[in-house]
Amino acid sequence: MPALEPDQPVTIHCPHCGGENFLSDACARWNVETQEWELSNVFDDKTCDDCGIEVSAVERPVQEGA
Numbered sequence: 516m517p518a519l520e521p522d523q524p525v526t527i528h529c530p531h532c533g534g535e536n537f538l539s540d541a542c543a544r545w546n547v548e549t550q551e552w553e554l555s556n557v558f559d560d561k562t563c564d565d566c567g568i569e570v571s572a573v574e575r576p577v578q579e580g581a
């Protein structure tokens with residue numbers, strides 16, 4: 516199984532329902548200069564919005580099967 520390129524676009528799928536509606540726990544930091552919340556860190560915990568449970572996301576290359 517070849518390693519994915521760092522810039523390889525992927526889609527993530529729920530192993531239970533196959534959906535792509537994922538929520539990820541993350542940490543945002545307020546930037547005074549831009550007056551916007553900047554993503555500081557994204558944690559590994561993913562939740563499928565459809566199943567409502569924490570799952571291990573399955574990553575697939577976007578161009579798979581194209």
Ligand SMILES: [Zn+2]
Nearest residue numbers: 529532563566
């Ligand atoms: Zn799901």
